[in-house]
Amino acid sequence: MKVTITGEIRAARPRRPRPRRWRITSLEVLCAVLLLALVLQGWLVRVLDVPGLRTGATVFVAVCVQAMPFLVFGVLISGAIAAFVPASALRRVLPGRTALAVPVAGIAGVALPGCECASVPVARRLMQQGVAPAVALAFLLAAPAVNPVVLVATAVAFPGEPGMVLARFLGSLLTAVVMGWLWTRLGRAEWIAERALRRLPDGDGTPRWLVFAETARHDLVEAGGFLVLGGLTSAALNVLVPGELLASLGGQLVLGVLVMALLAVVLALCSEADAFVAASLSALPLLPRLVFLVVGPAVDVKLIALQAGTFGRAFAARFAPATFVVAVCCALVSGVLVLGGVR
Amino acid sequence: MRRETQNILLVLVGGALVKIAVAGTFTRYVRPELRPWLIATGAVMVALALVAIVRDVRAAQRRSTGDPSPEHAHGHEHGHEHGHAHAHPGGDAHGHRPSRSPWLLLLPVLAIFLVNPPALGADTVSRSDGRSAAASAGGGESAFAALPGDAVVALPLNELIARTGWDDSGSLTGRTLRLTGFVVHQDGDGYLARLAIRCCAADAAPLKVRLAGVDVTALADDQWIEATGQVRPGTGTKADGYVPTLDATSVRVVDQPADPYEY
Numbered sequence: 001m002k003v004t005i006t007g008e009i010r011a012a013r014p015r016r017p018r019p020r021r022w023r024i025t026s027l028e029v030l031c032a033v034l035l036l037a038l039v040l041q042g043w044l045v046r047v048l049d050v051p052g053l054r055t056g057a058t059v060f061v062a063v064c065v066q067a068m069p070f071l072v073f074g075v076l077i078s079g080a081i082a083a084f085v086p087a088s089a090l091r092r093v094l095p096g097r098t099a100l101a102v103p104v105a106g107i108a109g110v111a112l113p114g115c116e117c118a119s120v121p122v123a124r125r126l127m128q129q130g131v132a133p134a135v136a137l138a139f140l141l142a143a144p145a146v147n148p149v150v151l152v153a154t155a156v157a158f159p160g161e162p163g164m165v166l167a168r169f170l171g172s173l174l175t176a177v178v179m180g181w182l183w184t185r186l187g188r189a190e191w192i193a194e195r196a197l198r199r200l201p202d203g204d205g206t207p208r209w210l211v212f213a214e215t216a217r218h219d220l221v222e223a224g225g226f227l228v229l230g231g232l233t234s235a236a237l238n239v240l241v242p243g244e245l246l247a248s249l250g251g252q253l254v255l256g257v258l259v260m261a262l263l264a265v266v267l268a269l270c271s272e273a274d275a276f277v278a279a280s281l282s283a284l285p286l287l288p289r290l291v292f293l294v295v296g297p298a299v300d301v302k303l304i305a306l307q308a309g310t311f312g313r314a315f316a317a318r319f320a321p322a323t324f325v326v327a328v329c330c331a332l333v334s335g336v337l338v339l340g341g342v343r
Numbered sequence: 344m345r346r347e348t349q350n351i352l353l354v355l356v357g358g359a360l361v362k363i364a365v366a367g368t369f370t371r372y373v374r375p376e377l378r379p380w381l382i383a384t385g386a387v388m389v390a391l392a393l394v395a396i397v398r399d400v401r402a403a404q405r406r407s408t409g410d411p412s413p414e415h416a417h418g419h420e421h422g423h424e425h426g427h428a429h430a431h432p433g434g435d436a437h438g439h440r441p442s443r444s445p446w447l448l449l450l451p452v453l454a455i456f457l458v459n460p461p462a463l464g465a466d467t468v469s470r471s472d473g474r475s476a477a478a479s480a481g482g483g484e485s486a487f488a489a490l491p492g493d494a495v496v497a498l499p500l501n502e503l504i505a506r507t508g509w510d511d512s513g514s515l516t517g518r519t520l521r522l523t524g525f526v527v528h529q530d531g532d533g534y535l536a537r538l539a540i541r542c543c544a545a546d547a548a549p550l551k552v553r554l555a556g557v558d559v560t561a562l563a564d565d566q567w568i569e570a571t572g573q574v575r576p577g578t579g580t581k582a583d584g585y586v587p588t589l590d591a592t593s594v595r596v597v598d599q600p601a602d603p604y605e606y
Contacts, residue, residue, distance in 0.1 A: 026348040033449065041457045048458055051466035058460040062372035062544035064451040068360060069377070069384040076387070153541075210398070217391040221349045224356070225444030228451060238545055239470070269546055276541035277548070309444050 052239050060235035066270055067117045067227055067302070072220065074118030078125040079216030083208045087130040094135060101135040102180030106173050109142030116144035116271055116297050117227055120306045121219040124196050133192060138180030141323065144271045145172030145297035154293065157275035163339050164290065168275075171294040171334035175327045179298075182322065191319075193312025226309035230302025234268035237301070241266065256288035261328050264296035271297035287335045294331035299323045344445050346399065350392040352448045357388030359455040370602050371462040373543045462603035465527040465564035468536045468549040490514055495571060497521045500537045500550040501605050507579025507587045521571045522552060522589065523600065526562045533559035535570050535589070540604045550605065553578075557591040569595045 037044070048057055094101045112119060123140035127133055144150070151165050158164040241263070260281075269277055274296045278289040299320050308316035363369040364381035373381075454460060487510045490496050498520050506515055524535040533554045538547040554570060562568065572591035579587025 026344045027351070030348050030351060030449070037453050037457055044457055048460075054461060055463060055466045055470070057454060057458055058371065058463050059545050061451060061454050061460050065360065065363070065369065065372045065381065066377075066543035066545070068356070068388075069380045072384045072387050157541075210394075213391055213394045217350075217353070217395050220388065220391060221353065221445045221448070224353075225447040228447040229444070232447075232450065234545060242470075267545070270542045272542055274546070277546045 056235045056239045059238045060231050063231035063234050063268070063302070064228060067231065068224075070270075071117040071121075071223060071227055074121045075216045075219040075223065077112070077118070078121040078219050079212040079214075081122070081125045081129060082215040083212035085129065090126065090129050090131055094131065098132045098134050098184050099181065101132065102138045102184070103177050105131075105135045105139040106142040106146070106176040106180065109139055109144075109146050109176065110148065112143040112147055116300070116303050117223075117306065119143040120303070120310050121223055124219075124310050125215075127192070127196065132184075133189065134180045134183040134187060137183055137319070138176045140176075141179055141298050142173055142176035145169075145176075145294070150271050150275075150297070153272050154275040157279040161286065164275075164286065164293075167290050167331075167334045167338035168293045170338060171290065171327075171331040172297065174330040174334060175294060175298050175323070178326050178330060179319075179323055182326070191312070191315045193315065196311045222309060223306055226305040227302065230268055230300075230305040233301040233305070234266070237266040253285065253287070256284050257291050257328065257332070260284065260288040260292040261295045261324065264292045265300050265324065267296075268300040268302040269296060286339055287332070287341075290335045290339070291328055291331040294334070295324065295327045298327045344443065346395065349445050350396050350399075352445060352452075353388050353392035355452045356448050357385040357392070359452050360385035360388070363455060367601060368459065370604070371460070371544070374540065374604075374606055375602055462599065463538050463544050463547050464525050465536070467538060467547055468527050468534075468551065469529060471547070471549055487512065487514055490518060495519045495521050497523070499605050500524060500535075500552060501539055503552065503574070504550055504579055504585050504587060507574060508581070508585050513576075515574050516576060517573070519571060519573055519592075520589070521569060523567070523569050523597065524550075524552070525599075526559050526564055526566045526568055527551065528560070528564060533557075533562075534586075535568060538604050540606065544604075547604065551586045553586055553588045554594070555588050555590050557594045559594060562594075562596070567597050567599045569597045571595075 048054060095104060109119075112122065119140050122143070123136045126136040126139065146169055151169060154168050155162065155165045264274070267277075274293055278292050281289060281292075304316055304320045307319065311319075360381045363372070364378050364385065369378065369381055487506055490498075496518060500522060503515075503520065503522065522535055524537040527534040527536045534551045535554055536549055536551045538544075539550055540547045552570075555575070556572065557570070559568070570589060570591045571593045572589045575588040575590050579585055
């Protein structure tokens with residue numbers, strides 16, 4: 001067996017015959033698509049010249065442009081972990097018992113000042129380096145929600161309500177820890193796609209900076225596509241979800257909580273911006289808005305797409321709904337404790 | 344997808360980010376502060392792709408010259424043939440099909456280079472009436488600085504609405520203001536509007552001022568204008584949903600500003 005630095009395993013095999021010359025590869029397809037797009041540009045622009053589509057296109061590009069720096073930040077950290085942090089060092093830092101390591105990983109999320117796009121490749125790399133999946137998942141859920149940038153943004157968005165910051169912090173941390181423990185009890189390794197867990201060889205002679213560059217490049221290409229998919233979904237729903245929906249929710253608490261939780265999933269806002277959106281929904285009481293803030297960074301369409309791409313569909317199909325339920329419950333508990341009720 | 348194609352896509356995406364950052368059109372999508380980060384991100388993407396391309400080319404050269412060094416075998420292994428890694432016979436039967444997801448990276452590239460989507464405007468304002476940036480603008484503080492003493496004061500909409508909604512000291516009374524925004528027609532009224540963003544255009548929330556005393560029916564939605572006039576006292580409070588009325592004396596058509604949003 002030979003293992004490459006990007007984690008692809010292949011059996012030793014005789015050299016295959018080279019592909020024949022006329023075979024169409026992705027390179028030719030790419031050139032054809034680009035040419036076609038250039039030729040059809042005028043037509044494309046005309047077709048898109050409908051107010052709703054124009055708005056959708058702008059939101060789509062905005063989500064992608066906003067998220068790319070964070071994703072690149074994430075894959076660089078992921079590459080650095082792969083190249084420079086040996087698995088043994090991570091094992092020394094984390095408590096040996098998974099049940100203890102989960103909350104430690106949750107609190108360690110404070111140190112990654114990015115939004116959710118950055119944490120997926122990092123969590124995957126942690127798993128590859130031998131960190132227990134439950135621990136890496138706790139980190140994945142906590143990092144986008146409890147870091148200082150997000151907490152300061154929340155404090156700025158809710159100037160009269162310092163309790164919101166604490167409630168958000170506790171709700172999100174609780175979500176991460178509960179999900180980590182749940183995974184310890186119920187999670188099965190085979191739900192996670194094998195490609196996500198393959199171990200990297202320690203020192204196979206490749207220079208470390210090359211391992212770094214190749215890992216980052218590979219993660220970026222893989223995750224980037226799914227990020228775009230998430231941006232597309234988010235843009236479509238941004239245009240399709242009617243604004244009056246929210247205004248009509250005023251007094252209905254249960255419905256308000258549910259709708260806000262679902263809205264957090266479909267809008268897929270950056271965790272650094274969602275507090276301002278929540279603050280602007282002043283027709284609603286604080287509790288549903290807290291649910292919005294706790295659910296959003298833990299599970300949204302962009303994250304589900306990224307997770308499905310990184311850890312496999314079988315994983316995302318189980319993890320995302322479970323996280324949704326746990327996040328709503330944790331937000332309610334934290335809201336009642338910190339905010340003292342619905343308000 | 345082949346490794347070469349992935350690298351070309353990365354160069355295209357990185358190039359698109361640098362292009363909108365340098366050309367200034369990125370302010371249609373994100374906050375102006377993000378410019379250096381966009382350039383850095385684009386540069387990193389292009390650099391990662393270039394490192395891979397150079398490695399592949401050198402590995403291919405070594406292979407063709409028949410260099411038997413171990414580096415050769417390695418470069419060959421995950422260099423040129425990486426894209427065909429899925430085709431190997433043994434090993435993992437499940438879940439290792441060729442990855443098609445990177446194709447999606449082409450969408451933002453095409454959107455930026457071909458369609459070049461405009462800044463959000465009237466359509467967003469009429470879609471997001473359930474939300475208002477104004478509702479979050481206020482707060483406990485009542486310390487509004489005095490307006491400058493000029494005869495005509497240029498005021499951003501978010502500050503104007505914060506003052507009509509939460510400043511009891513009457514700092515706007517009798518003052519002539521100049522407001523910049525785009526035209527929105529709603530229910531027979533003409534509005535001057537602007538969108539406030541916090542992170543990117545996905546979280547845009549509208550700010551509106553109703554225009555009275557001038558006729559803007561001749562102007563199309565999204566036309567940028569500059570309106571001069573006085574705020575009608577008592578408007579722009581919770582009662583009217585924080586939409587002040589401007590008794591305008593003049594309206595002038597202007598170009599879209601470099602920063603289309605307020606922050």
